[in-house]
Amino acid sequence: MVVLSCTSRSFWALPAGLRPLLRSTYCFAPNRRISSGGPTTQSLTIDGEQYPSDSWTNVPPAILAQYGRKLHVQPNHPLSITRALIESRFPGFRNHNDLPGVVTVSQNFDSLGFTPDHPGRNRTDTYYINKDTLLRTHTSAHEVDVFRQNASNGYTISADVYRRDAVDRSHYPAFHQMEGALTWDVNHFKTRQDLVKQITEDFDKLPKHDLVVEDPNPTFHPERNPLQEKHHSPEEAEIIAAHLKRSLEDMVVTIFKEADKALAAAGQGSQAEQEPLKVRWVEAFFPHTSPSWELEVWWRGDWLEVLGCGIIDQPLLIRADVPSRVGWAFGIGLERIAMLLFGIPDIRLFWSKDSRFLGQFNEKLPIRRFQPFSKHPAAPRDVSFWLPQSSAPPVVNTPSSAPSPAGGQLTRNEPSATSDPVFHENDLMEIARNTAGDNVEDVSLVDDFTHPKTGRRSLCYRITYRSLEKTLTTEEANALHQRISQELVGKFGVELR
Ligand code: FA5
């Protein structure tokens, strides 16, 4: 449960667009409590714990309202069904499904070896409760703690995670991940050769599949994807990587077999989904694994990234007091897998409380294809604006350049949290979410123009409004758009064109 305690002073310090939301979400909703507090104090109570706010606090009411629903363990929820199906492919693993979502900066970043200037730490990318505490951005935040317990060779952790991120059909600021890890204890073997022999035997026991997987890169590469030379021989890394990739390919094949059965049972499916399954491994970077990869699946005409993984950073295992263990870890987006499995076209649907959605899933029955219950028209609106002239350049992400608060591609180095850029695309994403809620389907940059004479820069974003539940009237879409545009002016001093 989440309680926002606020004084009137702090309430009015919020942007005008947020105030109505805050009022309705916190001040009058059942289970929510306003504490009088001191004249300037503001705090958040989450899971019964009180956290003082400070200049780092940036978690908005809309996100806190979603906190605690634990969709991954709700009976008959598609995310729960997906979680259980994946867990079933990792027999003998210990499954942790109830770890609290508020973690320390140290758990989320430091324990995993994120550098102090890693962009994922920025307030533009991460929801902070205060300077020391945040909503976990990934399930990896619990890795060191779970390794330290040393209770099983293999484990999974499924949980809700939170990120300030893009707005489209496959990204949502609250989503679910499953972490998985498997380690072998070197001390259980007489020699490192015996270790390799054991992993090879384990590899041979994994289910085989006939899926063609694109995997053009070497297992490790000195610059792009280094072997941890100090800790692993090339032979060890090769077999751990082979075990990791085969295990995850098996999981994807299982998902697709189930999805195919559902498609056949429904006697339908889009042309694109009936294409043969295409899967590829791409090189990646995570501070907590090396070498690292991401697995992508061809879905509705594009490559969809479904997971990140790699050979566990040995210093991490040393920090967790299990220095003799070596192995692999992965982190998978449960929504992305569930979308493939059930044919769910839009990530917002997972949060729906509509019985027309929830009533379609039953964990005791074979997977059935999702039947869209409504198709409401999209209402796209463009907003063009001149950025204020300033020394700080804006941050405009493209899907491939966006760094992940969990690692991913490390492509930009940004100033620290105290000097956020003048305009960060994620701020627009959040304004759109906070103002239009789930009525916004997509926000994309459609034009980026610098005036040749004045050097002024102008951006144009297309915001697509579409409700999952009803047809938005022209007036409703216009009103939402107007409010978002005004917020942009108020917050960033942009000049609308
Ligand atoms: C991570 O979060 C790493 N911690 C994964 C990992 C774990 C790597 C263990 C190595 C070892 P990444 O940021 O790529 O990586 O996210 C993992 C997956 O979460 C993505 O592949 C994607 O499936 C899903 N995901 C990421 N952002 C979103 C989002 N905004 N909405 C929905 N799913 C998302």
Ligand code: MG
């Ligand atoms: Mg990624």
